[in-house]
Amino acid sequence: MILQLLLSKQNRFCTVCVVVVLFCLSALSCEKAPPADVTDPGQRLFLGFTKKDVNCSRCHAQDGKGSDDGPDITKVLKKYDEDKIAEIIEEGKGLGEDAMPPFIDKVTEEEVDLLIGFLKTIQEKS
Numbered sequence: 001m002i003l004q005l006l007l008s009k010q011n012r013f014c015t016v017c018v019v020v021v022l023f024c025l026s027a028l029s030c031e032k033a034p035p036a037d038v039t040d041p042g043q044r045l046f047l048g049f050t051k052k053d054v055n056c057s058r059c060h061a062q063d064g065k066g067s068d069d070g071p072d073i074t075k076v077l078k079k080y081d082e083d084k085i086a087e088i089i090e091e092g093k094g095l096g097e098d099a100m101p102p103f104i105d106k107v108t109e110e111e112v113d114l115l116i117g118f119l120k121t122i123q124e125k126s
């Protein structure tokens with residue numbers, strides 16, 4: 001009886017609609033997939049594709065050149081050694097509303113290394 005109802009022409013159309021709507025909703029709720037050309041795991045982390053709580057590009061922009069929320073970090077490897085940069089990522093930097101938050105609870109040591117590896121690729125030459 002229910003099956004008959006579902007399979008009647010009109011209802012079949014509704015069933016299709018429901019399936020389509022559910023599919024769209026599930027697609028929307030999924031994390032955005034990284035573009036195929038972004039293969040560096042450090043870059044994927046930096047851009048927020050690997051962990052939803054880790055998105056450096058949100059403040060430093062995708063190319064690291066900075067935004068209103070974070071400074072340009074394309075020269076940091078001249079400014080600090082890698083240990084200091086790891087410390088900044090883990091403990092954050094600055095005070096108050098404009099500070100960088102600590103990521104110690106969000107990234108592993110290995111991921112910090114991956115992030116520093118990516119930072120090396122975006123350093124300005126001069």
Ligand code: HEC
Nearest residue numbers: 055056059069070071073076088093094098099100103115
């Ligand atoms: C909510 C915004 C925000 C996010 C997200 C963020 N940062 Fe920052 N970052 C800042 C701000 C603001 C500063 C400058 C803090 C200061 O010096 O007072 C900063 C500073 C830095 C510095 C030092 C720059 C310098 O010249 O002193 C590095 C390196 C850095 N961030 C890397 C990262 C990395 C890697 C991530 C991702 C794990 C990240 N940041 C995520 C806001 C952010």
